Amino acid sequence: MSPRPALFGLPRREELVLTGSLTVGFALFFLAVYGGASWVTGFYSGGLRVELPFERHIPFVPAWAAVYVSMDVLLLLSLLVFRTWRDMVPFALALCVETVVGAVGFLVLPVEVAWPARVVHGGWAEVFFLADTMNLERNYLPSLHVAFACTAALAYAERSGWLARTVFGLWAAGIAASTLLIHEHHLVDVVAGALLAWWTWRLVAPRARREDFLNALHVEALCARELFRFSRRHLRYALIALALYRYSLGRWWRAARVARVGFCFLQLVDDVLDGDRRIEGEPLDWVDALLVELETGRAQDTGTAATLGRVLLASLEDREARGHVFQLMRTMRADRERVLGRRWLGAEALRAQHRDTFRLSVDLMLHVAGAGVRASDAPALIDAFGWCSSLRDLREDLAQGLYNVPAEVAEEVRTEGADPSDCDALLASAAGRAWVVGEYARARTLLDCCSVELAALEGRAGVPLLRLFHRSIESFWAKRLPRRMPFLRDAARLRPWPSGAASGR
Structure with a gap:
């Protein structure tokens, strides 16, 4: 029989960050x-x-x-007792459940105390004021003060010898008695708080210790952190995060996890390759190591991305969908190679690169959503995605050395004595503006073709998702891009392109 670990100890720094975050999170939730x-x-x-x-x-x-x-001191001891986030989760979750149950009790069964008014003078006045302030007003049945103290005693007792169990039991009993002796609660509140602690710990702790629950919680925390990082960089990612969580709430949360994980994984890979997420070393080496780890199972030092990637692949039952993940990673990798080689692609090669990227991305999203349509059913929409991406991120891409301007246009800009890799110089040149105006006209034709394609698909599962994409690109075409490039408002009559040329078919 292995010896019981020490009751108290100092957690490792990285674990203290996580357990401390759980502590702060609970405090904010409680407040x-x-x-x-x-x-x-x-x-x-x-x-x-x-x-x-x-x-x-x-x-x-x-x-x-x-x-x-x-x-409060009793609760804070949890940082020394539960020295890993996995050990802390059951305790923190139990306190959260008690807080919610208690709040429901306060709202449904409001209590009016019968104690007379209390006036304190002398040495204990400040301590009593602190205690009375902590209790706020009207939150009586059950006593969460008692519930939390008893929960701590129950949780710590599982790791304690007889002496420590006795100390924690007496401490919780003393706190329960104090609620009566300073006239903060009645006996019914105290008993209800103690029963709430017993019931919650028996119900929550065994479930919150399960490995599958903790692993799922870890993945959700990683996704939330990545979505926060994406959103800090651009508002559109905050909107995507809200859409993902709204989509998840409309279904079984667990079933929709693959959508959250898939987006966070692929966006993280894209950010690393684009240079938006700094890493040590060359991003190509990083993504190659990640590919090896995911394809062979050999561990590499790719951290969060590897964790999310493994969960994504395990969630995709379809072999073709798993293959699309690796194809998409290699397609995104090709963009990084273009940056390193300072390569300009011709118009057709550029469109083919964008078409591959968004075909694979949309197909993955449709698969995750259980849709009955695929990217091949709406080719104009896929080309519209490529157009939107090129014009939306034109300035940022050029600054990073990702040239999403056709080589033919770049050469014309150079003949005017301008630098096509400089966004302002590109847009100031006649050739550059002509290209943007032409792309604007091409996008209009693509979007019109897309409307026809989606109408033909009406009634099939997944079409509402495609319509959402279509509306987003329409909004960019009609509002956001003209605000960025005012000369588009003044463009004379935009010449429509033949539908075949527009869609690349």
Whole structure:
């Protein structure tokens, strides 16, 4: 039988960051839920009377406020007891559940205390004021102060010897007694808080310790962190994050996880290859190591991306869809090679590169959504994606050395004495402007063709998703791009392109 690990200890720095984040997260959650319940019940008039006859004989002892506020110290000991985030999760989750159940109790069964007004002078006045402030107003049944203290005693007892169990039990009992002796709660509140702790710990802890639950929680945390990082760079990623979570709430959360993981994984790979996410070494070496790890299972030092990639591939039951993941990674890799080689592609080669990128991306999204259509059913939309990406990120791409301007146009710009790799110089040149105006006209034709394609697909699963993409590109064409390039508003009559040329068919 292996010896029991020490009850207290210092966690590793990286684990302390995670357990500390859980602690801060719970504190914010508690303030929002507990404080919100206190605010709402402030509009109530009166409440239940739950005092028992003998309680009027319980003395008011302000000195016990010191024991009352010691509950925070008891909870903070969790950072030394639970030294990994996996150990901390059941404890933090139990406290969150108790907070929610308690808030429901406060709202459904508001209590009016029977204690007389309390006035404290002398040495214990400041401690009592702190205790009274912590309790806020009207949040009585059940006592979360007692629930939290008992939960800590139950959780720590599982890792303790008989002496420590006795100390934690007496500490929780003292906190429960303090709620009566400083007249913050009635006995019914105290008993309800203790029962809530017992019930919650028995219900939550076994489930929150399961390996599959912890692994899923880890993946969700990684996705949330990546979505936050993407959103800091550009607002459109915040909108995508909201759309992903809205989509997930409309389905089984677990079933929609592949959509969240897939987006975060592929966007992270794209950011690394584009230079938007800094890494040590060359991004091509990084993505090659990632490909080896995902294709062979050999561990490499690719961190978050490898974790998300493994989850994504495991979630894709279709072999073709898994193949699309690797094809897309290699297609994105080719863009990095273009940057390193300072290569300009011809118009047709450039469109083919964009077509491959967005065909694979859209097919993956449609597969994840369980759609009955594929990118090949809407080729004009795929070409419109390529057009939108080129013009939307034109300035950023040129600055990074990713030339999404055809080589033929670049040569014409050079003959005018301008630098086609400089966005302002490109747009100031006659050839550059003519190219943008022509692309604007081509996009209009593509979008019109797309409307016809989507109408023909009406009724098939996945078409609403394609329509969402179509509306987004339409909005960029009609509003956002003309605001960025005002000369498009003044362009005379845009010559429509033949539909075959527009779609590249």
